[in-house]
Amino acid sequence: MVIAAEEQRLGKPSAFDFGGVESATIGVIAERALVFAKLENRLIVGLSGAVGSLAETPDEFLFCFMAPPIPGDSATHMQEVLLQAFCFEHDIYIIKIDSAEKLSRLLGSSTMQSCALIQKNWVSDNQTEVLSKVEDQLVDFCEAHWESPVKPIVKLPEK
Template structure:
């Protein structure tokens, strides 16, 4: 059950709720990194979505102002968004790439900057928050941080905002 009501999201406290969701998202990403239940990179995400979309619980699309001019990236985003909407995968846009890089380490195993434009949180081979395969919705409710993020996505869809934007709070 979502803890946020439509009135709470549309009230003057929206900025406070956005901070709460941003903090929850940071917690979700940290847990996913520890549990190896995260896929980082546009092409890696597309491969996973192609073979195993049922195990994806959240899709993050991240971009800075300079990335808004990258037509190829925007086409990838459009295709990924459409696929996620069709497969009932929660989607968020993240606008603070530098904070996202801090949370996720910012580089791949070879030391090259990681492609943080698309990130999937999935259940994969390990369990995320005690995943229940018969009832995935119940599994999401077991993790309070993931529940906050999923509820925010759901409430945003109720307001016809299919891809809400979150700015990760600075530390």
């Protein structure tokens, strides 16, 4: 069961179009979800950390943010393709973002990071999943593009 939780800390983002044209607002929503998850210690950063965490508890994750692969790094590219397939198989929403640099800067990482996972947030009974407003909006965005053969790329804010 999923319950949308009241989001009070970051305010309400404006509406955006799920229909196809990518707006800057979804990037702000993604940024807020990542920042919240980091503050709440529900964020796994980096490809090796993501793979290890998913191998142990795949049902604990809600989103997988993926930056474009580095050109010419075929080993990392293969790992990322397998990670995406694993996430798809376990109903983890994949959100493709425009830049590993922006992701790394946003998360305060001193090294370049190509992916990040957001863990689900559970009520104390461990049976009810709670979504913040930004997570609920990201779920709506992902559901709108679930069947799309080519996923849209979300542009994270520049700042």
